[in-house]
Structures are given as structure tokens and as C-alpha cells.
Amino acid sequence: MPLSRSFTPRLLLVAVLTYALACAQYAFADTAALLIENARIVSTTGVSEPRDVLIEAGTITEIGPGLRPSVAEKGVRIIDAEGRFLSPGLIDSHVHLMGVPGESDALPAEVRDQALAQIPKSYLYFGFTTVLDLISADEPMVQWNNQALAPTAFHCVGVPIPGGYPMAWLPQEEQLASPIADYYLYDENQPALMAATPGSEQHKPKALVERIASTGARCIKTFYETGFGRLRNLPVPSLESMKALIREAHKHHLPVFLHGNSRKSYEFALEAGVDLLVHGPWHGVSASDAEALEALAEKVVQAGIGVQPTMQVIVGERELFSPDFFARPEVKAAVPSALRQWYQSEAGQWFVQNMSHGFGGPDEPHLHDKVHAAMAKPIGGVQAFTRALAVANGDLVFGSDTPSGPVYTQFPGLNGHQEIQHWASQGVTPPQIFAALTVRNAELLGLAETLGSVAEGKRADLLLLTDNPLESVDAYDSIAWVIVKGVPVERSKLAAN
Ligand SMILES: [Zn+2]
Structure with missing residues (x-):
């Protein structure tokens, strides 16, 4: 592997850069603090009473009732969850x-x-x-x-x-x-x-x-x-x-x-x-x-x-063989329209054509x-x-x-x-x-200290859902906000269409 050996110093540099960039990313992800009010926190043991969750520099720093007065001075952005469900990402x-x-x-x-x-x-x-x-x-x-x-x-x-x-x-x-x-x-x-x-x-x-x-x-x-x-x-x-x-x-x-x-x-x-x-x-x-x-x-x-x-x-x-695939709303939300069109073109169907040969060919x-x-x-x-x-x-x-x-x-x-x-x-x-x-x-992943639940000290990767995911998986279709390293994004802004 002469190729990989000659890259060793570069790999080392990359490792150092990885660490530096990771730190920078977390530190500057979002300087504005965020308060999510009245959210019912979802965990493996159930759903909490409405709570306020304070997020600073991409990390959950405080969870409790009535946090608004204590953060009123700080210029904190507030999202009223109105009793919706707050799940870890x-x-x-x-x-x-x-x-x-x-x-x-x-x-x-x-x-x-x-x-x-x-x-x-x-x-x-x-x-x-x-x-x-x-x-x-x-x-x-x-x-x-x-x-x-x-x-x-x-x-x-x-x-x-x-x-x-x-x-x-x-x-x-x-x-x-x-x-x-x-x-x-x-x-x-x-x-x-x-x-x-x-x-x-x-x-x-x-x-x-x-x-x-x-x-x-x-x-x-x-x-x-x-x-x-x-x-x-x-x-x-x-x-x-x-x-x-x-x-x-x-x-x-x-x-x-x-x-x-x-x-x-x-x-x-x-x-x-x-x-x-x-x-x-x-x-x-x-x-x-x-x-x-x-x-x-x-x-x-x-x-x-x-x-x-x-x-x-x-x-x-x-x-791949379902004619209605591209008409589904969840497919339209995920796949950009120009790409959907290309997939349905002759060129975009190359793998479907290949596979079809195992079943009598595309004209079967x-x-x-x-x-x-x-x-x-x-x-x-x-x-x-x-x-x-x-x-x-x-x-x-x-x-x-x-x-x-x-x-x-x-x-x-x-x-x-x-x-x-x-x-x-x-x-x-x-x-x-x-x-x-x-x-x-x-x-x-060995990351249970920073990910996987809504708790103080954990990274603010969160979902705000209208429905309870402990009751039905359809709740994952009711996401209103996705909070990414402390930055709230409305779900509709993430869709391809
Ligand atoms: Zn795989």
C-alpha cells in the first residue's frame, strides 16, 4: 500500500483538523440562546409534564419549570412548544x-x-x-x-x-x-x-x-x-x-x-x-x-x-418496480424534483433495467x-x-x-x-x-454522554413533535421543528419541494 503510506502525514493533519473543526463547530454553531417552553420531554420511561429547556451554544444547559423569568434579560429566542413533544434527534x-x-x-x-x-x-x-x-x-x-x-x-x-x-x-x-x-x-x-x-x-x-x-x-x-x-x-x-x-x-x-x-x-x-x-x-x-x-x-x-x-x-x-413511487408525498419531500425526473428517464433507470434482466427483462x-x-x-x-x-x-x-x-x-x-x-x-x-x-x-457509538436523550449537558439535537412517538411511529411524521446543534429549523424549510 505505498499509496496509503505516503498519505500518513496528511492523515495525521486531518485528525488534528477534525478535532479543531469539531470544536469550532460546537462553539460557534449558534451564539443566540434558545428557550423551548412547555415541552413534554420524551424518554424511554415516558413523557414528562410540560418543561422549559434552555439551550446555549448548542448544548442543553437547563431543564425546569418556569425558566422564562431567569432568561428574560439574555435576549434568548423563545419557542412555545404548547405542550408538544420534545424528543432527542x-x-x-x-x-x-x-x-x-x-x-x-x-x-x-x-x-x-x-x-x-x-x-x-x-x-x-x-x-x-x-x-x-x-x-x-x-x-x-x-x-x-x-x-x-x-x-x-x-x-x-x-x-x-x-x-x-x-x-x-x-x-x-x-x-x-x-x-x-x-x-x-x-x-x-x-x-x-x-x-x-x-x-x-x-x-x-x-x-x-x-x-x-x-x-x-x-x-x-x-x-x-x-x-x-x-x-x-x-x-x-x-x-x-x-x-x-x-x-x-x-x-x-x-x-x-x-x-x-x-x-x-x-x-x-x-x-x-x-x-x-x-x-x-x-x-x-x-x-x-x-x-x-x-x-x-x-x-x-x-x-x-x-x-x-x-x-x-x-x-x-x-x-424500484412500483409505478406510484414518485407520486408519494414523502418521496417528493425527500427528492428534488429535477432528480425525480432524471430517475424516471431512460438514463436514470439504468439499475432498474439491470435488475429487470433477472425477471425476464424490461419488456416482461x-x-x-x-x-x-x-x-x-x-x-x-x-x-x-x-x-x-x-x-x-x-x-x-x-x-x-x-x-x-x-x-x-x-x-x-x-x-x-x-x-x-x-x-x-x-x-x-x-x-x-x-x-x-x-x-x-x-x-x-460510545456517545451516550452527549447524545440520545434530552438532558442537561447533552447536545441540543432535538425534535419537536405534535404527536407522541411512544404511542405511534406516525408521530415521526408530525415533526414541527428540528433543532440541529441548538439551531431551530422549521421542518417545512428542510423539504425538497
Ligand atoms: Zn451498508
Whole structure:
């Protein structure tokens, strides 16, 4: 990896800059203080009596009844909540922040620029004030967080094995020179696989995790994926190497996520003792395996492993074939009109065309029905597994996988909104969903001291809602204000239309 080595001093500089910028951002986010009066604070234990919440320099500094007289002199901006519900901002711990979903070289530059400007607002529109990019590095996070109005982004570092997923998407000669190879795992138990890998010392678990931790990563993303589509028979990490990686990661308090969506990957996760399974087990299962799925859910719960079911990964693909998708009001709120038009053009339909070849081609008269029939089994499987986890009070961790590929139906913000609806439709209760969207994700990120609840000393990333999210997830459609690092923004100003 001569490329990555030559960048080391730059990476150090970036780390220093990251810290400096983060400090500057919090200090100057909003100099005017804000008082939210008469708000009923939502927490995992219920809803409070009306309270006043004082926010100064982006932080909640005081909560109590009758704060107005004590701040009257300070020139504080006041929002009367009139008994509405004040919730912590939502956290989506599975996004990918690069680019525009489903774009191609044919996307006109001005439409792309407009879309990139809207994407952070679309996250905020649906209530997401914090996002976790599962495969990234420090520099893109600095760039993202420099935007004037955006959810705060954190990152995980992706750790593939050479030739494995997701590196295998690239042509072989480009794999080791790509950024994803900067942190590949040197798997000592698979010497043949490692034969062509230079710089192996810095890829052994101890040195590798030290390098990852120094980027400010909140987690490590690993993969157990034998392939799909044109990728087949991909190598996967050995159990011993995965265990060694997890041991080193835990010394640095970094949780280890495993991409896995098959029964086999779930068995691997259980043996290795990962912290989080990313994706439901939709390969090789169906809803008719209810007993087997319940048993698997029970094992995962016993092992204390969290799960991101990411139902919208498959439902979103199915929605590519729904003719009414672009007419939905929530889609219009998320996606700028010029981009919506491009998606519906011949050029914008490139991925739909590609996918349709698996179902008889774009001219197949029963395309829609064929797609629905093919996806019924994996969707049914992950739905049944999610139901079983909810009943067993398992560790459901909210992450939407936005986007999971070039899939425009998985548009930022909208995709999380859809995933919330899917959870609710499978019987995950509104309080379970609220906890997964707030405190649980804050804990996962190691940020529970600053995020995840409405409390003094925490960052003022908040939502003011007309309805109570502990009663129904439809409450997330009733957001009136989004408070971003102490700055109140009316929800309507965040919409694309
Ligand atoms: Zn993903």
C-alpha cells in the first residue's frame, strides 16, 4: 500500500483538523440562546409534564419549570412548544454518505449539485440528526460535518479480507490500491489468500485496530459474504482471525459489526462473538421456517448480539418496480424534483433495467408481479425474524442502510422513515423503536454522554413533535421543528419541494 503510506502525514493533519473543526463547530454553531417552553420531554420511561429547556451554544444547559423569568434579560429566542413533544434527534447507525443514490455519469452536474445540497436536509427532514457511515474514513467526515446544516456524521472503518466482499466489486488489479484496502485484515489462517498482499504487518489485528482507532472511528465493519449477483464463492475471514480482531477492537472500546445476511453468517457471528449483525438473515430462510427463525433469534439474544434487520434493503429494491413511487408525498419531500425526473428517464433507470434482466427483462409484461413473487421469500424471512427478536426483547439496533447500492428508492432520510414503518408493521413497539433510534444507538457509538436523550449537558439535537412517538411511529411524521446543534429549523424549510 505505498499509496496509503505516503498519505500518513496528511492523515495525521486531518485528525488534528477534525478535532479543531469539531470544536469550532460546537462553539460557534449558534451564539443566540434558545428557550423551548412547555415541552413534554420524551424518554424511554415516558413523557414528562410540560418543561422549559434552555439551550446555549448548542448544548442543553437547563431543564425546569418556569425558566422564562431567569432568561428574560439574555435576549434568548423563545419557542412555545404548547405542550408538544420534545424528543432527542434520531440516530441512524447505517448510512453511506458518498454521492447521490442511483447516479451515473449521465446525471447532469447541476442536478447532482442540487441533490448533494438537499441530502443532508432530507436526513434532518425525517428527524435524523446523527448518522453513522459504516465504511468511511476521517477526511470525508470532516467534509460532511463542515456543511452548514447537516446531521452530525461519524464513521466506521471497513475491514475486508483480500479478494473478499466488498473489495471484490472492483477489478482484481485495482483492489489492493483502492481505499477499502487500506484496512484489510491479514488473515494468518489463509496464507494462499494473503500471498499477494504487501505491507501485511500493519494489517495484523493489533496494528490494524490501532490504525483504525487513530482515525476516530466509532466501530469496525467486517463482512461474511460469499457473494450475490455476479459475485460468487468469495473468501470469508477465518474464525480465529475474526476473534483476534474482536479482541483487539474491544481493547479500544470499538464494537465490531458483521455484514451477514445468511444463516451461515449468523452462525459465524455467534461463534466469533461480534457485537452487531448488520442485516436480517434473508438468504436461505422464509417465513414458513418460523420455528427455526425463532430459535435463531433466541440464540442471538442469548449471545447479546445486536441486530440491524435493514428490511428496507429488499423492500427498497422491490419499490424500484412500483409505478406510484414518485407520486408519494414523502418521496417528493425527500427528492428534488429535477432528480425525480432524471430517475424516471431512460438514463436514470439504468439499475432498474439491470435488475429487470433477472425477471425476464424490461419488456416482461408481468415484471412487477414477478419481482414481488421473487422477493416475497426473503422479505417474509426477515420480517418473521424481526418479529421473533421483538417478542424476545432482543437488541434491535436502528440502521437503515442508506443506500444499500445504486437504489434510488433508498433515498437519504426517506429510507430511515421507511425502515421505521417496517419495524412497526412487524410488531416492534413504538417504545422499542424509540429506544433503538435514540439511546441504544448513542450507546453503540460510545456517545451516550452527549447524545440520545434530552438532558442537561447533552447536545441540543432535538425534535419537536405534535404527536407522541411512544404511542405511534406516525408521530415521526408530525415533526414541527428540528433543532440541529441548538439551531431551530422549521421542518417545512428542510423539504425538497
Ligand atoms: Zn451498508
